Amino acid sequence: MKKILELALGLITSVGGFLEIGSVTTAMQAGASFGYQLLWAILLGTVCLVFLVEMSGRLSAVSKHTIVDATRERFGFPFFFFVAVAMTIVSFLVLVAELGGIGLSLQVLTGIGFPWWAVFVSVAVWLLMWKGSFSLIENGASLLGLVTLSFVVAAVKMHPDWGSVAHGLLPTLASDNKAKYGFVAVSILGASISPYLMYFYSSGTIEDKWDESYIPMNRIIAGVGMSFGGILSMAVLVAAVLALQPRGIDVQKFEQAALLMTPALPKWGFVLFAFAMLFACLGAALEISLSIAYFFAQGFGWSWSEDLSPSKDARFCFVYTLIILLAAIPLVFGVDPIKVTTMSMALTAATLPLPIVPFLFLMNDPIYLGEHRNGWFSNSVVTIIILISFVLAIISIPLQIVGG
């Protein structure tokens, strides 16, 4: 029974890591510009994530070492350092975008501009980490994240053409505007397969003290949790097809996105959208700041746990304190979070092989996993994901230039 409650870890990882400002805006752009055609990209991203998250959880539950620990130990410091540099830059940008997303949600609710909220928001997120325990963050954020289910309600209420939805799940090429189509597809994958999400989940299994007995549950949690995020993203895309595409609205600003649910849910659509985004971005902001702190603490062998009082893992707390304060700065100056989001997703895609390639080696390492090593099936999947990650890395920057 207790293990079933651990679903919260999957849900928060998913709501915070999957459904956040990046995937919502890209899903909306995809729906508004290309109809149901890009649903396959979300499906593909979800499938990749289910596998990667399951592996992160399995590795940590069996070896009591996180992906980051194992990466440093197996690949040495120089490789770890490159991953760290890429991870820090990308995660910082994503954090700016998420804090901005919280600010923008508050902006549409109150009419007070997001730069005014920036400092308040970052201090509030910091305070949650400073005072809160891991289970508070985990359960609180996943519970609040359930508001995002309103995307599904809105999408279903607008009566999508289910045949076209099913058709969209199969990859097709765009008939025109190929560069933009490619760019949005890459962004969707970049927004879905975020490395910080795996680092967070992997650390979460240690925080929640999982062991080998959790292996079957881990499979379910990874599957259910990530599918939850995938379905929500698809719902956003579907809602955008029905609400925005006929009107010819292409989402460039958050104000446009805020109208997504008003046709389907006249009374509550607007407020629900704002709260859904608020909580999704809050979950993401917590998850990313913690991931960065986990990353450094584990990589350098410091003590870390969200459940220790800050003075007992000073370096860990210092990292998230510093990064969250720095992330508020661009927002105070009014840098548009949506633009940061677009850039961060392309960058995630461009650096994707760095965090993904180690999986193939770590998941076959008998020292870490013993008999729970990957079988041929999981290995084939990882190999395919690695190939995808290389393709994404190579095409993301040129596509950003041509299609972004």
Add this chain to the structure above:
Amino acid sequence: MQLKALLAIPVLFLWACKQPTPAEQLDSALSWLATAGMAGDAWLRHTTPDRYTRETLELSRKTLEQIRGDLLKAPPSKVDAASLDGALTRSRRRIAQMAKLVEAKDSPAFATQLDSLRSDEKIVKQLDDSANAGQ
């Protein structure tokens, strides 16, 4: 080597922030006209707060103004620049008017302006269609 490659990425991104083409600008203008229309519609149905509506109308107006300026400098080929400019100028004024009417909570007058905005949007749409057909 790898470090240098990482450093090159931000530089590439700066380069990527290029100017959109006139055709893209026209699409963007249409998107913002539609945004003002949808926001107006939502306000009339009492689904969005006044402040948000005003801000969004303001944002549409400002963006349209900027796009109009850009299009004036580099008009898309095969488009009647004068009528495009006229339609964009008119709709910009209407959106400004709508923002004021939100403050006054004058729904009937707002609805009239919204209707006229819709017809201006149609004009721009037709211009866009004819430009695309000519290509």
Add this chain to the structure above:
Amino acid sequence: MKLVRDVLDKKLCDREGCPMGRVSGLVMHVGEHSQPRVTHIQIGGTTLWMRIHPALAKLADTLSGVWGPKRKAPIRIPWSRVESVGRDIKLDVDAKETGAIDWEVWLAKHIIERIPGAGSEEEKKK
């Protein structure tokens, strides 16, 4: 035991189980007549950055002179203190005395504990 696979970059814990960084380098004694053997484990700082580029090591060295706990000599733990080498390496030392967690203590004292609600690092021994 393969040194690079089983020792280098492994996490170190002191006798209380307190994490004290990772193995950044190994000191070998190569005698004329005897087999080469590992004499010390090195932790942190210059050794680590040296593995990427000497310039980074220099930079790290300069920066640590400006800010933080000032320590010149690298931290070396004699191999005789190694208790066991498993997934982590257990050492028969007290983390604080070795200087391996100087930064942790310094940050706790100078920054973290000054923020309300941080608790105190001293109660660690409980």
